[in-house]
Amino acid sequence: MTDLLIRAGRPDELGAVEALLREASAWLASRGIDQWQYPPHRDRITAALEQGVCFLAFKDGAPIATMQVDDFADPEFWTPDDQPDAALYVHRMAVTRETAGAGVGGMLLDWASERAAAHGKRWLRLDAWKDNQGLHRFYKDAGFTPLRIVDLPHRRSGALFQRSTGLVPDISK
Secondary structure, eight states: OOOOEEEEOOGGGHHHHHHHHHHHHHHHHHTTOOTTOSOOOHHHHHHHHHHTOEEEEEETTEEEEEEEEESOOOTTTOOGGGOGGGEEEEEEEEEOGGGTTTTHHHHHHHHHHHHHHHTTOSEEEEEEETTOHHHHHHHHHTTOEEEEEOOOTTOSEEEEEEEEOSOOOOTTO
16 A cells, blocks of 8 residues: 555544544454553543644545654653653554555554654654554564563553664764
């Protein structure tokens, strides 16, 4: 699928983002995975849309995927030793079931990696649900390296992954 348009979502597209996340939540539940089994965080999505960091992917004019790409390094996961400013972070990525398996997720991650490099970042990072092994395999297959699992009792996410953007840091600074 090469005719994919990815652009920043607009505040009036909150419903489209929520619909994509709800579809993903229902699919996960149908597979016995408890990830995202809560209503989408409308306040966070609204803020991301307003900041221009929530993106939608379109095929033939219809939204088929969403993700947030920003510089928020969750301090419960990413430590100063990780050099959090050296990365952009992917949050809330979801693809419609209709296009699942067509490589849309991989294209989104490649696009996000290019965006991170364009912003002078060495890494594209994300945290994933700790016990969703299928998702872990997906990220590994997409070139991500598992770093560690942060096991906090109040967080189900915490499997940390990163992949190089190909940007070599300037060590002369």
